Amino acid sequence: MNFLHKYGIEKQSDGVILTLYVLDFDTEFANELGTTGTSTYQDEIGQYAQQRFPTFKINAIKIVAGGILIGMFSFTSITQSKTTVKAASQDQTLINTLTYSVKSGDSLSLIAKKYRLTTNELKLFNQLTSDTIKVGQVLNIPLLKYDVKSGDSLSVLAKQFGTTSDRIKQLNSLTSDVIYLGQSLYVPVASTVSTAPTSTITQPKTTTYTVQSGDSLSVIAKNFQTTVSSIKEANSLTTDIIRVGQTLNIPGKVNESPSVTTQPSQELTKYTVMSGDSLSVLAKRFNTSVEDIKKQNSLTTDTIYLGQMLVIPSSSEAKTAVESKTIPVSYKVVAGDTLSGIAKAFGLSVSFIKEINNLTSDTIYLGQTLQLKKQPTTKTYVVKNGDTLSEIAKEHGTTTEEMVKINQLTSTNIAVGQVLTINSTNGTASATIENSLTYRTHTVQSGDNIWDLSVKYGIPQAELLRANNLTTSSRLTIGQKLKIPVHQIAVQKTVSEHHGEYLTWWTEAQYVFPIGKVATVIDFQTGKSFKVKRTVGANHADSETLTTTDTNIAKGIWGGYSWSTRAVIVEIDGREIAASMSFYPHDVDYVPNNGINGHFDIHFKDSTRHKDGKVDPYHQEKIRIAAGVE
Known part of the structure; x- marks a missing residue:
């Protein structure tokens, strides 16, 4: 008899009714299910149930094949007839969890992200002592798959399963408390449940606290002499957002890191390794050294992996690259470095580093020296009619103040024919502190047109026309000088490593994701x-x-072609942007041989529909979920 992995659990006051699904059956099998005693089929089913579900107190078993209930029998009679089986009355803990088989490329953090859990929840539930997993390993996922029944509500389910309404909403991307009959929901299982004896773990004492107006996690942590991360872990929170009236479990004061000797001037920071990180990048970011990080974490090599938890010894004055305006002129690549990691550490973009280092791919090598700032070049400029000092400075990637200084001017007044010395960088680094706009110059060549130039430089056609006082009917002439807007979009902080930057479409996102740009779409729910x-x-x-492969993956996520909206993360040059996408190909098609005919819609904060120019509320709702601001 071939049993499927699929099963169902119906809770009773003193146990459960187990439903098993089989691939094949016959009339004899169906008839024998209605008898008692030592039926061969019943014995086989009973043995399978005991081996597959050793922690269940099973009262009866239902058998379903082809969607039809073909029989049901008492399980108690079988267990009592077998002397080798433990008494059915033995106290067991009910665990009806999902399982996941580890695949190549998986990490605990990626699996946790897929199910919207934390790495620590997975580790504790599976009794793992490290973040190391191997291909083929089966992990228990602390989630139940529950079908909503008549009379259910979020508060009822929360009470029944010992969790909170907010946690159920978070796991299922619900934006309201409304649930409907037959809806399938993920429900969390307490991570302290164990199916086998384990060594005793002393848990810190906890107390409950009701959130008051003006509270924040940091304020509460300080008042109770604990940490923000401890409170989040105790309450399964994935963001720092709390609300008035919310009840929190507050853990007692505990030591979060091993007792090690550090310099008096250093502080300890818990950090989860993200894509692009390396020890050298983290050392620079936290104003420490690679050796200190390795010593603090008992590392014997420079290798770290995605999702790994590190304790970082850092100076109390340390800042992240986005918070610091100081960027070195150059950087020497060390083991473990990636281009996206270096860019993230210094608040730059991958494309900028590639441009100033003449890189044609993202490949870098050990010992390579990368320039992080454009080197100024000195040249001369003859002032023309209509020129101003500020416009000349902008076009050549410098400032008015610098122009006044190097030309020893007493004012900003200039004259036609005057020769100026310019220290030009031909553009500046991608903005690290705030959004900024500069301009570069393009000299029109044979074959140029406004549309192609707008695509080439990654700016909307309307903006390029406006910057040059042109219209769609204007003709370009060879040798004509065009002003090209260059937008530097600041990297925004995200709610967590699982969420994306909340960039506004009109002023930010469309410049990070311009026409012609290739990106990776990550489905927020499935990963x-x-x-x-x-x-x-x-x-x-x-x-x-x-490609067709990409199309098939998208079809698998949406269940075919669909206008339904889903929260997604769009990864562009190492940056992850919160977005929403529907997958229904329509209208014009540009990419050949990809298995679809037409394009689909990806929306960002405040983007609008083509048909009426209005914001789509369904897309905006999903964007807020991807950004973690809902």
Whole structure:
């Protein structure tokens, strides 16, 4: 008899009724299910149930094949007839959890992200002492798959399963307390449940606290002499957002890191390794050294991995790269470095580093020296009619103050024919503190047109026309000078490593994801990803999959072609942006041989529909979920 992995649990006051699904059956099998005693089939089913569900107190078993209930029998009669089986009355803990088989490329943090859990929850539930997992390993996921029944509500389910309404909403991306009959929900299982004897772990004492107006996690942590991370872990919180009236479990004061000797001037910071990180990047970010991090974490090599928890000894004056305006002129690549990690550490963009170092790919090598600032070049400029000092400075990537200084001017007044010395960088680093706008110059060549230039420089056609006082009917002439807007978009802090930057479409996101740009779309709920290219669209990003494989992945996520909206993260040059996407190909098509005909819609904060220019509330709701601001 072939049993499926699929099963169902119906809770009773003193146990459960187990439903098993089989691939094949016959009339004899169905008839024998109705008898008692030592039926061969009943014995086989009973043995399978005991081996597969050793922690269940099973009162009866139902058998379903082809969606039809073909029989049910008492399990107690079987267990009592077998002397080798433990008494059915033995106290067991009910655990009806999902399982996951580890695949190549998986890490605990990626698996946790897929199920919207924390790495620590997975480790504790599976009794793991490290973050190391191996291909083929089966992990128990502390979630129940529950079908809503008549009379259920979030508060009822929360009470029944010992959790909170907010936690159930978070696991299922619910934006309200409304649930409906037959809806499938993920419900958390307490991570302290164990199916086997384990060594005793002393848990810190906890107390409960009701959130008051003006409270924040940091304020509460300080008042109770604990940490923000401890409170979040005790309450399964994935963000720092709390609300008035919310009840929190407050853990007692505990030591969060091993007792080690550190310099008096250093502080300890718990940090989860993210994509692009390396020991050298973290050392620079936290104003410490690679050796100190290795010593603090008992590391014997420079290798770290995604999702790994590190204790970072850092100076009390340490700042992240986004918070610090100081960027070195150059950086020497060390073991473990990636281009995206270096860019993130210094608040730059991957494309900027590639441009100033003449890189044609993201590949870097050990010992390579990368320039992080454009080196100024000195040249002369003859003032023309209509020029101003500020416009000349902007066009050549410098400032008015610098122009006044190097030309020993007493004012900003200049004259036609005057020769000026310019220390030019031809553009500046991608903005690290705030958004900024500069301009570069393009000299029109044979074959140029406004649309192609707008795509080439990654700016909307309307903006390029406006910057040059042109219209769509204007003609370009060879040798004509065009002002090209260059937008530097600041890297915004995210709610957590699982969420994306909340960038406004009109002033930020459309410049990070311009037409012609290739990106990776990551489905927020499942963690599955595929490649896309933005091919057109001004109100939002009209995009297409790159290959048939990408199309098939997207179809698997949406269940085919669908206008339904889903929260997604769009990864562009190492930056992860909160977005929403529907997958229904329509209208014009640019990418050939990708398995679809047409493009689909990707929306960002405040983007609008093409048909009426209005914001789509369904997309905006999903964008807020991806950003963690809901």
